[in-house]
Amino acid sequence: MNILKISGKNLVRNKLTTILNIILVAFGVGILSILFLASNQIGHKLEENAKDIDLVVGAKGSPLQLILSSIYHIDYPTGNIPAKEAAQLARNPMVKRAVPLALGDNYNGYRIVGTDTSFINLYGLAVQKGSFWRKDLEVTIGSTVASDAKLRIGDSFFGAHGLTGSDDIHKQHAYVVKGILKPQGNITDNLILTNIGSVYKMHEEKHGESHHAPTTEAKEINDKQITALLIQYKSPMSVILFPRMVNQSTHMQAASPAMESARLFSLIGVGIDTLKWFAIFIMGVAALSIFISLYNAMKERKYDLAIMRCLGASKFKLFFLVIFEGVLVTFIGTFLGLFIGHVALELIGIYQETSQAKLTGLTAFAQEIYLIWIxxxxxxxxxxxxxxxxxxxxxxATLTKDR
Structure with missing residues (x-):
């Protein structure tokens, strides 16, 4: 007796019920698959981008906004801080490395980051082509920027004011591409790196406009302000002492990437947990539907089962036949759900407006094996x-009654 062939014919005979059960299982597994893939990718990106950064110092405001803008580059900065005070903090005995950031411009949505060579050491950057920037208005671009914006060594471009959009273009100065970074798998793939002097020069008052009242932007440049400092500690004791010192004795704020990332996940986690429970509910409905359809089918197939018994099929073999039918439905539904989950996430990634936290369905995680077993x-x-x-x-009794 071919169990697979008989199970297949039984399921085809009740094809509408079978299709409904498969769709229910696929829908539940698909949602869980998307959640697993998205949360793993986001968690991995958060970890990769902040793994060597102990603290971010910036202007007073939202600590989470400061972390998002300075490490993940997906929000606006809280403001600027005096470069002189930032330099004093960088020389503090508790600080191992302090990386300055000057933000404010973009090119086609990719952020132009003014910094120094300590940024290269912080992220362990290496160039694939060309070299790192050396002078004002020279840039080294991330691999994603190079491929998407189709920029090559020696190309020039104009930056635009603001972190998004291209309405206010700085046409008085052009950046020149000196190098392209090797793919890093972190946020640096999406950045345009230059020195801080380039950012200052880009925002200098234009000649012939000095008779106007100085703008806020020009004042910030004259006062030599930067956006933030990325801090690495010298010792574990600094974790307690340094942030408190910054927050209490300066006009700046200190934000911990670890704490703010955990807070961000707790905020996101409410929605994720809701979707997980919804997916589990769908899976429960699918299980109930399979149970009802098989239970009702058993009543209709009593005569067939009795004939099989007369032909030599054991009770255990028939028991396994029914179990196999239920498992076959969920097996098909589970793999269909995984396929749908990956395709859906890939489409989400394609239509994402931001390039800083791109999601993809062209990957897999160990947790998906658990979905198959479930x-x-x-x-x-x-x-x-x-x-x-x-x-x-x-x-x-069954054969007598049906006869």
Whole structure:
């Protein structure tokens, strides 16, 4: 007796119910797959971008906004801080490395970051072509920037004011591409790096406009301000002492990437948990649907099962036949759900407006194996009670009654 062939014919005979059960399982698994893939990718990106940064110092405001703008480059800065005070902090005995950042411009949505060579050491950057910037208005660009913006060594471009958009273009100075970074798998792939002097020069007052009242932007440049400092500690004791010193004795604020990332995940986690429970509910409905369809089918197939028993099929073989039907439905639904989840996330990634935290469905994680096992378990569990009915079938009574 070919179990697979018989199970297939039984499922085809009730094709509408079978299709409904497969869709329910696929829908639940698909949602869980998207959540697993997205949360793993986001968690990995957060970890990769902030793994060597102990603290971010910037203007007073939202600590989470400061972290998002200075490390992940997906928000606006809280303001600027005096470069002189930032330099004093950088010389503090508790600081191992302090990396200055000057933000404010972009090119086609990619942020132009003014910094120094300490940024290269912080992220362990290496060039694939060309070299690192050396003079004002020279830039080294990330691999994603190079491919998407189609920039090559020696090309020039104009930056635009602001972190998004290209309405206010700085046409008085052009940046020149001196190098392209090797793919890093972190935020640096999406950045345009230059020295801080380039940012200052880009925002100097134009000649012939000095008779106007100085703008806020010009005042910031004259006062030599930067956006933030990325800090590495010298010792574990600095974790307690340094942030408190910054927050209490200066006009700046100190924000911990670890704490703010955890807070961000707790905020996102509410929505993720809601979707997880919704997906689990869908899986439960699928299990109930499989149970009902198999239970009802058992009543209709008593005569067939009795004939099989007369032809030599054991009770265990028939029991396994019913279990196999339930498992087969969830098996198909689970793999269909995984496929849908990956395709959906890839489409989400393609249509994402931001390039800083791109999601992709062209990857896999170990947790998805658990989804397969959960799907098979649900199928077996839903089939268990209907399969138990095999042992209650009275062959003689069933054949006599139906005859």
């Amino acid at each position: 799907g098979l378990f649900i199928g077996a569990l839903a089939s268990l009670i209907p399969a138990m009915q095999i042992y209650k079938v009275d062959i003689a």
